[in-house]
Amino acid sequence: MLKPYFLFILPVLAMLAVGFLAFGGGRTHAEEPALHEKIYVVTTTSHLADMAENLNPGSLRIESLMGPGVDPHLFKPTSSDIAKLKDADIILYSGLHLEGKMQELLQTMAKEKPALAVGETIDQGHVLAGENSPYDPHFWMDVTLWQHGVEQVAALFKEQDPRHSAIYDAKSEDYRYKLAELDSYIRSSISSIQDKRKVLITAHDAFRYFGRAYGMNVVGIQGLSTESEAGLRHIQDLATMITDQDIPTVFTETSIPKRNVEALQEHVSHEGGRVQLGETLYSDSLGPKDQIEGTYIGMMMHNTQAIVQGLGGTMTAASTALIPVL
Ligand SMILES: [Zn+2]
Structure with a gap:
Protein backbone atom coordinates (compact mmCIF):
# COMPACT_ATOMS: atom_id res chain seq x y z
CA MET A 1 0.00 0.00 0.00
CA LEU A 2 1.24 3.50 -0.81
CA LYS A 3 1.27 5.93 2.07
CA PRO A 4 -1.21 8.84 1.63
CA TYR A 5 1.47 11.47 0.95
CA PHE A 6 2.74 9.40 -1.95
CA LEU A 7 -0.66 9.71 -3.59
CA PHE A 8 -0.12 13.45 -3.53
CA ILE A 9 3.53 13.35 -4.65
CA LEU A 10 3.06 10.98 -7.57
CA PRO A 11 1.03 13.33 -9.81
CA VAL A 12 3.50 16.12 -9.05
CA LEU A 13 6.42 13.89 -10.08
CA ALA A 14 4.58 12.95 -13.25
CA MET A 15 4.04 16.60 -14.12
CA LEU A 16 7.70 17.37 -13.46
CA ALA A 17 8.75 14.49 -15.68
CA VAL A 18 6.56 15.69 -18.52
CA GLY A 19 7.96 19.21 -18.11
CA PHE A 20 11.52 17.88 -18.14
CA LEU A 21 10.98 15.86 -21.31
CA ALA A 22 9.20 18.72 -23.04
CA PHE A 23 11.66 21.49 -22.20
CA GLY A 24 14.93 20.30 -20.69
CA GLY A 25 15.37 16.64 -21.48
CA GLY A 26 15.49 16.91 -25.24
CA ARG A 27 18.43 19.27 -25.28
CA THR A 28 20.71 17.17 -23.08
CA HIS A 29 19.80 14.18 -25.17
CA ALA A 30 21.14 15.85 -28.29
CA GLU A 31 24.50 16.67 -26.66
CA GLU A 32 25.14 13.51 -24.72
CA PRO A 33 24.25 9.96 -25.64
CA ALA A 34 21.44 8.40 -23.61
CA LEU A 35 22.51 6.07 -20.84
CA HIS A 36 21.89 2.90 -22.83
CA GLU A 37 23.93 4.27 -25.75
CA LYS A 38 26.98 4.91 -23.60
CA ILE A 39 29.95 2.58 -23.53
CA TYR A 40 29.75 0.73 -20.21
CA VAL A 41 33.13 0.64 -18.46
CA VAL A 42 33.41 -1.51 -15.34
CA THR A 43 36.49 -1.18 -13.14
CA THR A 44 37.46 -3.25 -10.14
CA THR A 45 38.98 -0.47 -7.97
CA SER A 46 37.87 3.09 -7.30
CA HIS A 47 41.32 4.35 -8.44
CA LEU A 48 40.68 3.01 -11.93
CA ALA A 49 37.15 4.44 -12.06
CA ASP A 50 38.60 7.85 -11.20
CA MET A 51 41.24 7.48 -13.94
CA ALA A 52 38.58 6.52 -16.50
CA GLU A 53 36.38 9.44 -15.39
CA ASN A 54 39.28 11.83 -16.03
CA LEU A 55 39.38 10.61 -19.64
CA ASN A 56 35.61 10.46 -20.20
CA PRO A 57 34.38 12.53 -23.16
CA GLY A 58 30.80 11.96 -21.95
CA SER A 59 30.32 8.80 -23.97
CA LEU A 60 31.36 6.44 -21.17
CA ARG A 61 29.31 5.14 -18.26
CA ILE A 62 31.83 4.17 -15.60
CA GLU A 63 31.23 2.01 -12.58
CA SER A 64 33.60 0.62 -9.95
CA LEU A 65 32.84 -2.71 -8.29
CA MET A 66 34.70 -1.77 -5.09
CA GLY A 67 33.67 1.25 -3.07
CA PRO A 68 35.54 3.14 -0.33
CA GLY A 69 37.15 0.98 2.34
CA VAL A 70 36.93 -2.27 0.39
CA ASP A 71 39.99 -4.54 0.52
CA PRO A 72 40.75 -5.66 -3.06
CA HIS A 73 42.97 -8.53 -1.87
CA LEU A 74 39.95 -10.18 -0.26
CA PHE A 75 37.16 -8.90 -2.50
CA LYS A 76 34.82 -11.60 -3.74
CA PRO A 77 32.39 -10.52 -6.47
CA THR A 78 28.68 -10.94 -5.75
CA SER A 79 26.33 -12.23 -8.42
CA SER A 80 25.40 -8.64 -9.25
CA ASP A 81 29.10 -7.77 -9.70
CA ILE A 82 29.45 -10.71 -12.07
CA ALA A 83 26.40 -9.50 -13.99
CA LYS A 84 28.03 -6.06 -14.32
CA LEU A 85 31.22 -7.60 -15.69
CA LYS A 86 29.14 -9.58 -18.19
CA ASP A 87 27.28 -6.43 -19.26
CA ALA A 88 30.43 -4.34 -19.52
CA ASP A 89 31.75 -3.19 -22.88
CA ILE A 90 35.21 -2.59 -21.40
CA ILE A 91 36.75 -3.89 -18.16
CA LEU A 92 39.65 -2.23 -16.37
CA TYR A 93 41.40 -4.03 -13.54
CA SER A 94 44.58 -3.48 -11.62
CA GLY A 95 46.22 -6.87 -12.12
CA LEU A 96 49.56 -8.07 -10.68
CA HIS A 97 47.37 -10.34 -8.50
CA LEU A 98 45.72 -7.44 -6.66
CA GLU A 99 42.27 -8.89 -7.26
CA GLY A 100 43.34 -12.21 -5.80
CA LYS A 101 39.88 -13.77 -5.60
CA MET A 102 38.78 -12.57 -9.06
CA GLN A 103 41.78 -13.64 -11.10
CA GLU A 104 40.12 -16.46 -13.03
CA LEU A 105 36.89 -14.59 -13.59
CA LEU A 106 38.74 -11.60 -15.04
CA GLN A 107 40.85 -13.79 -17.28
CA THR A 108 37.73 -15.51 -18.60
CA MET A 109 36.09 -12.14 -19.26
CA ALA A 110 39.20 -10.99 -21.10
CA LYS A 111 38.56 -13.68 -23.73
CA GLU A 112 35.17 -12.17 -24.51
CA LYS A 113 35.74 -8.42 -24.43
CA PRO A 114 38.42 -5.76 -24.05
CA ALA A 115 39.76 -6.14 -20.51
CA LEU A 116 42.96 -4.40 -19.51
CA ALA A 117 45.08 -5.28 -16.47
CA VAL A 118 46.53 -1.79 -16.14
CA GLY A 119 49.35 -2.75 -13.74
CA GLU A 120 50.51 -5.47 -16.12
CA THR A 121 51.26 -2.94 -18.87
CA ILE A 122 54.16 -1.64 -16.77
CA ASP A 123 57.62 -2.63 -17.85
CA GLN A 124 58.65 -5.74 -15.83
CA GLY A 125 61.79 -3.97 -14.67
CA HIS A 126 59.69 -1.43 -12.76
CA VAL A 127 57.46 -3.97 -11.03
CA LEU A 128 58.49 -4.79 -7.46
CA ALA A 129 58.34 -8.30 -6.07
CA GLY A 130 55.98 -8.88 -3.17
CA GLU A 131 56.94 -10.13 0.28
CA ASN A 132 55.32 -13.50 -0.28
CA SER A 133 54.29 -13.25 -3.91
CA PRO A 134 55.95 -12.70 -7.28
CA TYR A 135 54.52 -9.17 -7.61
CA ASP A 136 53.76 -6.24 -5.38
CA PRO A 137 50.51 -4.97 -6.91
CA HIS A 138 50.43 -1.46 -5.34
CA PHE A 139 51.96 0.30 -8.37
CA TRP A 140 49.62 3.35 -8.17
CA MET A 141 51.63 4.65 -5.22
CA ASP A 142 54.28 5.76 -7.74
CA VAL A 143 52.64 8.58 -9.71
CA THR A 144 54.84 8.03 -12.79
CA LEU A 145 53.58 4.45 -13.06
CA TRP A 146 50.00 5.69 -12.77
CA GLN A 147 50.73 8.16 -15.57
CA HIS A 148 51.87 5.28 -17.72
CA GLY A 149 48.56 3.54 -16.95
CA VAL A 150 46.63 6.61 -18.11
CA GLU A 151 48.32 6.40 -21.51
CA GLN A 152 47.40 2.73 -21.88
CA VAL A 153 43.79 3.25 -20.87
CA ALA A 154 43.41 6.26 -23.16
CA ALA A 155 44.73 4.16 -26.06
CA LEU A 156 42.16 1.44 -25.32
CA PHE A 157 39.32 3.96 -25.11
CA LYS A 158 40.37 5.49 -28.45
CA GLU A 159 40.36 2.09 -30.06
CA GLN A 160 36.88 1.28 -28.74
CA ASP A 161 35.40 4.76 -29.21
CA PRO A 162 37.28 6.23 -32.20
CA ARG A 163 34.73 9.03 -32.72
CA HIS A 164 36.13 10.73 -29.62
CA SER A 165 39.82 10.15 -30.33
CA ALA A 166 40.76 13.81 -30.21
CA ILE A 167 39.01 14.31 -26.86
CA TYR A 168 40.75 11.30 -25.34
CA ASP A 169 44.10 12.70 -26.50
CA ALA A 170 43.38 16.11 -25.00
CA LYS A 171 42.05 14.74 -21.72
CA SER A 172 44.90 12.28 -21.39
CA GLU A 173 47.44 15.03 -21.92
CA ASP A 174 45.70 17.30 -19.42
CA TYR A 175 45.45 14.60 -16.76
CA ARG A 176 49.06 13.49 -17.26
CA TYR A 177 50.15 17.10 -16.84
CA LYS A 178 48.32 17.22 -13.48
CA LEU A 179 49.96 13.96 -12.49
CA ALA A 180 53.40 15.35 -13.34
CA GLU A 181 52.62 18.30 -11.04
CA LEU A 182 51.48 15.86 -8.36
CA ASP A 183 54.70 13.86 -8.70
CA SER A 184 56.90 16.90 -8.16
CA TYR A 185 54.69 18.13 -5.29
CA ILE A 186 55.16 14.80 -3.49
CA ARG A 187 58.87 14.63 -4.29
CA SER A 188 59.68 18.10 -2.97
CA SER A 189 57.42 17.77 0.08
CA ILE A 190 58.98 14.45 1.10
CA SER A 191 62.50 15.80 0.55
CA SER A 192 61.86 18.35 3.31
CA ILE A 193 61.86 15.55 5.91
ZN1 LIG B 1 47.06 -3.79 -0.57
Whole structure:
Protein backbone atom coordinates (compact mmCIF):
# COMPACT_ATOMS: atom_id res chain seq x y z
CA MET A 1 0.00 0.00 0.00
CA LEU A 2 1.24 3.50 -0.81
CA LYS A 3 1.27 5.93 2.07
CA PRO A 4 -1.21 8.84 1.63
CA TYR A 5 1.47 11.47 0.95
CA PHE A 6 2.74 9.40 -1.95
CA LEU A 7 -0.66 9.71 -3.59
CA PHE A 8 -0.12 13.45 -3.53
CA ILE A 9 3.53 13.35 -4.65
CA LEU A 10 3.06 10.98 -7.57
CA PRO A 11 1.03 13.33 -9.81
CA VAL A 12 3.50 16.12 -9.05
CA LEU A 13 6.42 13.89 -10.08
CA ALA A 14 4.58 12.95 -13.25
CA MET A 15 4.04 16.60 -14.12
CA LEU A 16 7.70 17.37 -13.46
CA ALA A 17 8.75 14.49 -15.68
CA VAL A 18 6.56 15.69 -18.52
CA GLY A 19 7.96 19.21 -18.11
CA PHE A 20 11.52 17.88 -18.14
CA LEU A 21 10.98 15.86 -21.31
CA ALA A 22 9.20 18.72 -23.04
CA PHE A 23 11.66 21.49 -22.20
CA GLY A 24 14.93 20.30 -20.69
CA GLY A 25 15.37 16.64 -21.48
CA GLY A 26 15.49 16.91 -25.24
CA ARG A 27 18.43 19.27 -25.28
CA THR A 28 20.71 17.17 -23.08
CA HIS A 29 19.80 14.18 -25.17
CA ALA A 30 21.14 15.85 -28.29
CA GLU A 31 24.50 16.67 -26.66
CA GLU A 32 25.14 13.51 -24.72
CA PRO A 33 24.25 9.96 -25.64
CA ALA A 34 21.44 8.40 -23.61
CA LEU A 35 22.51 6.07 -20.84
CA HIS A 36 21.89 2.90 -22.83
CA GLU A 37 23.93 4.27 -25.75
CA LYS A 38 26.98 4.91 -23.60
CA ILE A 39 29.95 2.58 -23.53
CA TYR A 40 29.75 0.73 -20.21
CA VAL A 41 33.13 0.64 -18.46
CA VAL A 42 33.41 -1.51 -15.34
CA THR A 43 36.49 -1.18 -13.14
CA THR A 44 37.46 -3.25 -10.14
CA THR A 45 38.98 -0.47 -7.97
CA SER A 46 37.87 3.09 -7.30
CA HIS A 47 41.32 4.35 -8.44
CA LEU A 48 40.68 3.01 -11.93
CA ALA A 49 37.15 4.44 -12.06
CA ASP A 50 38.60 7.85 -11.20
CA MET A 51 41.24 7.48 -13.94
CA ALA A 52 38.58 6.52 -16.50
CA GLU A 53 36.38 9.44 -15.39
CA ASN A 54 39.28 11.83 -16.03
CA LEU A 55 39.38 10.61 -19.64
CA ASN A 56 35.61 10.46 -20.20
CA PRO A 57 34.38 12.53 -23.16
CA GLY A 58 30.80 11.96 -21.95
CA SER A 59 30.32 8.80 -23.97
CA LEU A 60 31.36 6.44 -21.17
CA ARG A 61 29.31 5.14 -18.26
CA ILE A 62 31.83 4.17 -15.60
CA GLU A 63 31.23 2.01 -12.58
CA SER A 64 33.60 0.62 -9.95
CA LEU A 65 32.84 -2.71 -8.29
CA MET A 66 34.70 -1.77 -5.09
CA GLY A 67 33.67 1.25 -3.07
CA PRO A 68 35.54 3.14 -0.33
CA GLY A 69 37.15 0.98 2.34
CA VAL A 70 36.93 -2.27 0.39
CA ASP A 71 39.99 -4.54 0.52
CA PRO A 72 40.75 -5.66 -3.06
CA HIS A 73 42.97 -8.53 -1.87
CA LEU A 74 39.95 -10.18 -0.26
CA PHE A 75 37.16 -8.90 -2.50
CA LYS A 76 34.82 -11.60 -3.74
CA PRO A 77 32.39 -10.52 -6.47
CA THR A 78 28.68 -10.94 -5.75
CA SER A 79 26.33 -12.23 -8.42
CA SER A 80 25.40 -8.64 -9.25
CA ASP A 81 29.10 -7.77 -9.70
CA ILE A 82 29.45 -10.71 -12.07
CA ALA A 83 26.40 -9.50 -13.99
CA LYS A 84 28.03 -6.06 -14.32
CA LEU A 85 31.22 -7.60 -15.69
CA LYS A 86 29.14 -9.58 -18.19
CA ASP A 87 27.28 -6.43 -19.26
CA ALA A 88 30.43 -4.34 -19.52
CA ASP A 89 31.75 -3.19 -22.88
CA ILE A 90 35.21 -2.59 -21.40
CA ILE A 91 36.75 -3.89 -18.16
CA LEU A 92 39.65 -2.23 -16.37
CA TYR A 93 41.40 -4.03 -13.54
CA SER A 94 44.58 -3.48 -11.62
CA GLY A 95 46.22 -6.87 -12.12
CA LEU A 96 49.56 -8.07 -10.68
CA HIS A 97 47.37 -10.34 -8.50
CA LEU A 98 45.72 -7.44 -6.66
CA GLU A 99 42.27 -8.89 -7.26
CA GLY A 100 43.34 -12.21 -5.80
CA LYS A 101 39.88 -13.77 -5.60
CA MET A 102 38.78 -12.57 -9.06
CA GLN A 103 41.78 -13.64 -11.10
CA GLU A 104 40.12 -16.46 -13.03
CA LEU A 105 36.89 -14.59 -13.59
CA LEU A 106 38.74 -11.60 -15.04
CA GLN A 107 40.85 -13.79 -17.28
CA THR A 108 37.73 -15.51 -18.60
CA MET A 109 36.09 -12.14 -19.26
CA ALA A 110 39.20 -10.99 -21.10
CA LYS A 111 38.56 -13.68 -23.73
CA GLU A 112 35.17 -12.17 -24.51
CA LYS A 113 35.74 -8.42 -24.43
CA PRO A 114 38.42 -5.76 -24.05
CA ALA A 115 39.76 -6.14 -20.51
CA LEU A 116 42.96 -4.40 -19.51
CA ALA A 117 45.08 -5.28 -16.47
CA VAL A 118 46.53 -1.79 -16.14
CA GLY A 119 49.35 -2.75 -13.74
CA GLU A 120 50.51 -5.47 -16.12
CA THR A 121 51.26 -2.94 -18.87
CA ILE A 122 54.16 -1.64 -16.77
CA ASP A 123 57.62 -2.63 -17.85
CA GLN A 124 58.65 -5.74 -15.83
CA GLY A 125 61.79 -3.97 -14.67
CA HIS A 126 59.69 -1.43 -12.76
CA VAL A 127 57.46 -3.97 -11.03
CA LEU A 128 58.49 -4.79 -7.46
CA ALA A 129 58.34 -8.30 -6.07
CA GLY A 130 55.98 -8.88 -3.17
CA GLU A 131 56.94 -10.13 0.28
CA ASN A 132 55.32 -13.50 -0.28
CA SER A 133 54.29 -13.25 -3.91
CA PRO A 134 55.95 -12.70 -7.28
CA TYR A 135 54.52 -9.17 -7.61
CA ASP A 136 53.76 -6.24 -5.38
CA PRO A 137 50.51 -4.97 -6.91
CA HIS A 138 50.43 -1.46 -5.34
CA PHE A 139 51.96 0.30 -8.37
CA TRP A 140 49.62 3.35 -8.17
CA MET A 141 51.63 4.65 -5.22
CA ASP A 142 54.28 5.76 -7.74
CA VAL A 143 52.64 8.58 -9.71
CA THR A 144 54.84 8.03 -12.79
CA LEU A 145 53.58 4.45 -13.06
CA TRP A 146 50.00 5.69 -12.77
CA GLN A 147 50.73 8.16 -15.57
CA HIS A 148 51.87 5.28 -17.72
CA GLY A 149 48.56 3.54 -16.95
CA VAL A 150 46.63 6.61 -18.11
CA GLU A 151 48.32 6.40 -21.51
CA GLN A 152 47.40 2.73 -21.88
CA VAL A 153 43.79 3.25 -20.87
CA ALA A 154 43.41 6.26 -23.16
CA ALA A 155 44.73 4.16 -26.06
CA LEU A 156 42.16 1.44 -25.32
CA PHE A 157 39.32 3.96 -25.11
CA LYS A 158 40.37 5.49 -28.45
CA GLU A 159 40.36 2.09 -30.06
CA GLN A 160 36.88 1.28 -28.74
CA ASP A 161 35.40 4.76 -29.21
CA PRO A 162 37.28 6.23 -32.20
CA ARG A 163 34.73 9.03 -32.72
CA HIS A 164 36.13 10.73 -29.62
CA SER A 165 39.82 10.15 -30.33
CA ALA A 166 40.76 13.81 -30.21
CA ILE A 167 39.01 14.31 -26.86
CA TYR A 168 40.75 11.30 -25.34
CA ASP A 169 44.10 12.70 -26.50
CA ALA A 170 43.38 16.11 -25.00
CA LYS A 171 42.05 14.74 -21.72
CA SER A 172 44.90 12.28 -21.39
CA GLU A 173 47.44 15.03 -21.92
CA ASP A 174 45.70 17.30 -19.42
CA TYR A 175 45.45 14.60 -16.76
CA ARG A 176 49.06 13.49 -17.26
CA TYR A 177 50.15 17.10 -16.84
CA LYS A 178 48.32 17.22 -13.48
CA LEU A 179 49.96 13.96 -12.49
CA ALA A 180 53.40 15.35 -13.34
CA GLU A 181 52.62 18.30 -11.04
CA LEU A 182 51.48 15.86 -8.36
CA ASP A 183 54.70 13.86 -8.70
CA SER A 184 56.90 16.90 -8.16
CA TYR A 185 54.69 18.13 -5.29
CA ILE A 186 55.16 14.80 -3.49
CA ARG A 187 58.87 14.63 -4.29
CA SER A 188 59.68 18.10 -2.97
CA SER A 189 57.42 17.77 0.08
CA ILE A 190 58.98 14.45 1.10
CA SER A 191 62.50 15.80 0.55
CA SER A 192 61.86 18.35 3.31
CA ILE A 193 61.86 15.55 5.91
CA GLN A 194 65.18 15.04 7.74
CA ASP A 195 67.01 12.06 6.25
CA LYS A 196 67.04 9.98 9.44
CA ARG A 197 63.27 10.45 9.72
CA LYS A 198 62.48 9.38 6.19
CA VAL A 199 61.04 6.17 7.54
CA LEU A 200 57.46 5.23 6.83
CA ILE A 201 56.30 2.71 9.41
CA THR A 202 52.93 1.49 8.17
CA ALA A 203 50.37 -1.19 8.75
CA HIS A 204 50.28 -2.89 5.40
CA ASP A 205 52.82 -3.31 2.68
CA ALA A 206 51.10 -0.96 0.23
CA PHE A 207 53.75 1.77 0.31
CA ARG A 208 56.86 0.16 -1.13
CA TYR A 209 56.38 1.79 -4.56
CA PHE A 210 55.88 5.10 -2.77
CA GLY A 211 59.09 4.55 -0.81
CA ARG A 212 61.08 3.69 -3.94
CA ALA A 213 59.73 6.65 -5.91
CA TYR A 214 60.04 9.32 -3.25
CA GLY A 215 63.01 8.18 -1.21
CA MET A 216 61.58 6.72 1.98
CA ASN A 217 62.47 3.60 3.87
CA VAL A 218 59.22 1.65 4.31
CA VAL A 219 58.95 -0.64 7.31
CA GLY A 220 55.97 -2.96 7.76
CA ILE A 221 54.15 -2.96 11.05
CA GLN A 222 52.60 -6.32 10.20
CA GLY A 223 53.44 -9.10 12.57
CA LEU A 224 53.32 -6.46 15.24
CA SER A 225 51.94 -8.70 17.89
CA THR A 226 53.11 -9.32 21.41
CA GLU A 227 51.71 -12.82 21.29
CA SER A 228 54.74 -14.51 19.74
CA GLU A 229 58.42 -14.20 20.48
CA ALA A 230 59.12 -13.04 16.92
CA GLY A 231 56.42 -10.41 17.26
CA LEU A 232 57.92 -9.21 20.51
CA ARG A 233 61.39 -8.98 18.97
CA HIS A 234 59.98 -7.07 15.98
CA ILE A 235 58.30 -4.56 18.32
CA GLN A 236 61.53 -4.15 20.27
CA ASP A 237 63.53 -3.58 17.05
CA LEU A 238 61.01 -1.03 15.83
CA ALA A 239 61.06 0.76 19.19
CA THR A 240 64.86 0.97 19.06
CA MET A 241 64.78 2.31 15.50
CA ILE A 242 62.15 4.89 16.44
CA THR A 243 64.17 6.08 19.41
CA ASP A 244 67.56 6.07 17.64
CA GLN A 245 66.32 7.89 14.57
CA ASP A 246 63.92 10.15 16.46
CA ILE A 247 60.94 9.11 14.33
CA PRO A 248 57.92 10.97 15.72
CA THR A 249 55.05 9.14 13.99
CA VAL A 250 53.93 5.72 12.84
CA PHE A 251 51.00 5.22 10.48
CA THR A 252 48.32 2.61 10.56
CA GLU A 253 45.19 1.74 8.77
CA THR A 254 41.98 1.12 10.59
CA SER A 255 42.41 -2.66 10.41
CA ILE A 256 45.35 -2.80 12.81
CA PRO A 257 44.36 -3.52 16.41
CA LYS A 258 44.98 -0.55 18.65
CA ARG A 259 46.62 -2.67 21.32
CA ASN A 260 49.53 -3.47 18.99
CA VAL A 261 50.25 0.20 18.45
CA GLU A 262 49.90 0.79 22.18
CA ALA A 263 52.41 -1.99 22.81
CA LEU A 264 54.83 -0.27 20.44
CA GLN A 265 54.29 3.08 22.13
CA GLU A 266 54.97 1.46 25.49
CA HIS A 267 58.26 -0.02 24.28
CA VAL A 268 59.31 3.33 22.87
CA SER A 269 58.57 5.09 26.13
CA HIS A 270 60.61 2.43 28.00
CA GLU A 271 63.52 3.59 25.88
CA GLY A 272 62.81 7.16 26.86
CA GLY A 273 61.18 8.17 23.55
CA ARG A 274 57.71 8.98 22.35
CA VAL A 275 55.89 8.04 19.19
CA GLN A 276 52.49 9.16 18.03
CA LEU A 277 49.96 7.68 15.68
CA GLY A 278 49.65 9.60 12.41
CA GLU A 279 46.59 10.20 10.31
CA THR A 280 45.18 7.20 8.50
CA LEU A 281 46.70 6.69 5.08
CA TYR A 282 44.68 5.62 2.07
CA SER A 283 46.09 2.69 0.16
CA ASP A 284 43.88 0.19 -1.61
CA SER A 285 40.73 2.26 -1.99
CA LEU A 286 40.00 5.94 -2.36
CA GLY A 287 38.09 7.93 0.25
CA PRO A 288 34.37 8.73 0.03
CA LYS A 289 33.28 10.20 -3.30
CA ASP A 290 32.25 13.61 -1.98
CA GLN A 291 35.64 14.23 -0.36
CA ILE A 292 38.95 15.29 -1.86
CA GLU A 293 40.36 11.86 -0.92
CA GLY A 294 37.75 10.37 -3.22
CA THR A 295 39.99 11.16 -6.19
CA TYR A 296 43.40 9.66 -6.94
CA ILE A 297 45.11 13.07 -6.85
CA GLY A 298 43.35 14.04 -3.61
CA MET A 299 44.21 10.70 -2.00
CA MET A 300 47.92 11.04 -2.86
CA MET A 301 47.93 14.64 -1.56
CA HIS A 302 46.27 13.55 1.68
CA ASN A 303 48.83 10.77 2.22
CA THR A 304 51.73 13.10 1.48
CA GLN A 305 50.47 15.73 3.92
CA ALA A 306 49.91 13.13 6.63
CA ILE A 307 53.42 11.72 6.16
CA VAL A 308 55.23 15.05 5.89
CA GLN A 309 53.44 16.61 8.85
CA GLY A 310 53.82 13.45 10.93
CA LEU A 311 57.56 13.31 10.32
CA GLY A 312 58.30 16.99 10.84
CA GLY A 313 58.76 18.15 7.23
CA THR A 314 57.20 21.14 5.48
CA MET A 315 54.71 20.93 2.65
CA THR A 316 55.51 22.44 -0.72
CA ALA A 317 52.73 24.70 -1.99
CA ALA A 318 50.49 22.81 -4.40
CA SER A 319 50.25 24.10 -7.95
CA THR A 320 46.82 25.33 -9.03
CA ALA A 321 46.58 22.36 -11.40
CA LEU A 322 46.22 20.19 -8.32
CA ILE A 323 43.27 21.88 -6.73
CA PRO A 324 40.64 19.24 -7.36
CA VAL A 325 37.27 20.34 -8.58
CA LEU A 326 34.67 18.70 -6.41
ZN1 LIG B 1 47.06 -3.79 -0.57
